[in-house]
Amino acid sequence: MIKKHQVTGRIYTAVCVDTSCTLGVCAERNAMFNMITNGENAIRRVLALMPDGKAGVPCGACREFMTQLMARRV
Numbered sequence: 775m776i777k778k779h780q781v782t783g784r785i786y787t788a789v790c791v792d793t794s795c796t797l798g799v800c801a802e803r804n805a806m807f808n809m810i811t812n813g814e815n816a817i818r819r820v821l822a823l824m825p826d827g828k829a830g831v832p833c834g835a836c837r838e839f840m841t842q843l844m845a846r847r848v
């Protein structure tokens with residue numbers, strides 16, 4: 775059983791789902807949704823890779839969501 779805010783070290787991946795309206799979702803949030811679907815609730819780090827293989831900067835919505843899931847240090 776995973777405790778609240780416990781980081782397991784598992785890696786979750788996802789893709790960006792782009793749509794012609796605003797209902798798509800970034801890969802970062804999609805990966806975090808995948809993590810939550812698998813019973814976890816805390817992240818240590820997020821790596822966003824762009825189509826050219828270089829690191830990208832997450833959008834504001836993803837950064838806000840990340841702050842809600844960052845592991846608490848006690």
Ligand SMILES: [Zn+2]
Pocket residue numbers: 800801802803832833834835836837
């Ligand atoms: Zn985003």
